[in-house]
């Protein structure tokens with residue numbers, strides 16, 4: 001502890017039990033207090049902290065804003081949490097090269113705003129973008145509504161500076177395209193803090209589109225909306241974003257915020273196209289025709305920027321609004337082939353009904369990313385049963401040819417399901433890749449890989465504590 005204080009100063013090191021309380025959880029379910037929390041202010045301080053921990057054989061958990069939904073920041077193995085809260089500088093924005101260089105603790109929306117100031121556009125837009133950090137976005141390969149057209153973080157990270165578990169500082173990629181040697185950047189993107197601490201990121205910026213058009217279509221139910229979404233993609237138009245809200249979410253949003261969504265809608269499909277004016281005009285005509293042909297009872301386009309913003313506000317506040325219905329929820333993140341969406345949704349809703357949970361659906365339908373949310377009250381409904389229902393939901397998605405996570409990562413939440421999608425050889429190859437960076441397994445231990453992790457007792461602990469104290473999120 002003394003060494004950490006020497007490196008970062010007394011005010012940036014926390015170790016008393018009462019101070020650690022707020023660092024023992026993130027936006028997922030698991031909890032475990034770290035042995036200490038340290039907030040370095042420079043890359044050099046990060047490297048010194050990691051070196052000091054390494055010398056003591058202590059584990060480290062990198063942490064951004066703690067909005068992760070898969071338990072990625074939980075301090076297994078009595079780890080020290082290294083927070084990037086003080087690494088919040090936008091180092092440069094090069095308008096001509098269209099590159100931003102930022103520290104990991106910068107919130108996503110700050111990059112979006114800084115890019116916009118010089119007429120550029122940063123595409124990844126997780127619904128958590130007001131708070132989640134670029135470091136966390138890189139480490140989880142975050143997506144968002146606009147991932148449909150622009151891809152997730154991996155398509156927008158040009159380079160990474162990384163402090164390795166031994167304290168060495170390395171850099172992969174940067175301004176120059178196609179460097180020789182192995183391209184380690186895509187390996188680091190999505191590595192969930194298991195290979196090192198990201199201390200600087202080179203991000204791709206795009207030109208702002210000339211025109212943006214946003215439609216909202218009303219359907220009698222979620223299945224009709226899902227079929228319309230598939231029909232739009234099949235027509236060859238690739239919208240920038242395509243999002244679905246179901247009846248439960250619409251009701252919660254109208255009750256919680258002044259968003260004025262059509263109260264009688266069984267589902268709403270939000271479709272956005274962007275590009276040159278001539279392109280968007282053509283696409284708008286096709287989209288409207290396809291929506292109506294597939295059962296839309298009403299199609300409206302946002303007439304003003306304010307109206308468009310209101311629609312996006314509604315989409316991004318959906319999760320928060322659900323607290324009106326039940327105090328607790330469990331948000332899933334499986335991804336399925338788009339054509340299987342209507343069938344999978346039917347099965348998912350049937351599972352929720354069989355278990356007796358209210359279910360809300362709001363998701364990135366364009367890229368097949370399901371986000372069913374089970375709503376419950378942890379004071380009277382045991383978490384274990386929620387987990388059972390969740391495992392069934394995941395199984396349905398996997399059986400339909402899907403994947404465990406579209407964007408939230410594996411963390412602690414889904415590492416025991418990795419066997420469902422990877423064989424032992426696949427997992428072993430991935431593990432060896434990780435060990436090349438972290439041979440001692442001290443960087444975010446217990447995450448991503450199934451079995452043998454130091455947090456294996458968490459599910460039982462979680463149930464007991466959640467029931468006794470009520471959930472925090």
Ligand SMILES: Cc1cc2nc3c(=O)[nH]c(=O)nc-3n(C[C@H](O)[C@H](O)[C@H](O)COP(=O)(O)OP(=O)(O)OC[C@H]3O[C@@H](n4cnc5c(N)ncnc54)[C@H](O)[C@@H]3O)c2cc1C
Nearest residue numbers: 064065066067068072127128133135136139143193198407
């Ligand atoms: C309301 C809500 C909406 C959300 N919407 C979306 C969405 O639309 N799309 C989406 O993808 N996700 C979404 N999320 C999930 C979450 O916001 C993302 O996973 C986000 O990228 C996490 O960023 P963070 O800064 O909070 O990271 P944290 O939660 O602090 O950390 C997440 C993981 O990244 C690692 N990490 C963090 N910083 C670093 C670093 N500097 N170096 C190495 N590893 C690091 C951590 O160890 C951990 O494994 C949402 C969450 C909430 C609560």
